[in-house]
Amino acid sequence: MTGGFGDARTAELAENLSRLRARIDAGLEAAGREPGEATLIAVTKTFPADDVVRLARLGVTDIGENRDQEAAAKAAELAAAGVRVRWHFIGQLQRNKCRSVVRYAHLIHAVDSVRLVEALSRALRREDGGAPERILDVLVQVSIDGDPARGGMPVDGVPALADAVAATPGLRLRGVMAVAPLDWDPHAAFARLAEVAQRVRADHPTATIVSAGMSGDLEAALVHGATHLRIGSALLGKRDTLR
Ligand SMILES: *Cc1c(COP(=O)(O)O)cnc(C)c1O
Secondary structure, three states: OOOOOOOHHHHHHHHHHHHHHHHHHHHHHHOOOOOOOOEEEEEOOOOOHHHHHHHHHOOOOEEEEOOHHHHHHHHHHHHHOOOOOEEEEOOOOOHHHHHHHHHHEEEEEEEOOHHHHHHHHHHHHHHHOOOOOOOEEEEEEEEOOOOHHHOOEEHHHHHHHHHHHHOOOOEEEEEEEOOOOOOOOHHHHHHHHHHHHHHHHHHOOOOOEEEOOOOOOHHHHHHOOOOEEEEOHHHHOOOOOOO
16 A cells, blocks of 8 residues: 555545535435435445545545455455445345455445345354344345346335345345436436335335435436435546446
């Protein structure tokens, strides 16, 4: 990890952050909501751990990653540097990665099957050596268009999956997450998510989180009740890869 952070990259991130915060505040106001009602998660995938440190020093302490190998390495680097952040695992989670992910993740956004719920529960028990003492917060990922290719549980299956999470020791159901399908109007997509979120919340009062909105569609997400925005490129810049 580099020593000084009063560098050009820090200045760039600070500028992007102030522009982004203004955009989020304007989006909240346009949605008739109060400033500060949405939590910013900086999606740092493909960017180095140093950028996470820079963001933490700028006051952004919720960090999103979508691959275990990369996230685990960054979490270890940050821990070694004594920098505390909250890690959000926002990607598709393979069952064989659960044991690793439960070691550092604070919130898992993309739970989309009962098999994954069971794998997370098993991983927690193994890590904690017996009865799970730690509570892991999870979101159910909703597939807005029902296309299984991109992950997520189709809308009709969400209530039963939410029940399964809530009934699993060690897991706490905190809400829902979705990515707007590319070929959908984001307003239609997030309106649909809002309906699902409300249904889940009616059964499970702890499920207050709506994780929705990325760099391109955060305003639409805020209109439809997003509580957590997952922002990559608008804050960190363009990624070299497509993910
Ligand atoms: C990469 C990613 C984001 C951030 O996307 P940007 O368009 O760069 O803001 C948000 N959510 C998920 C699930 C992602 O994989």
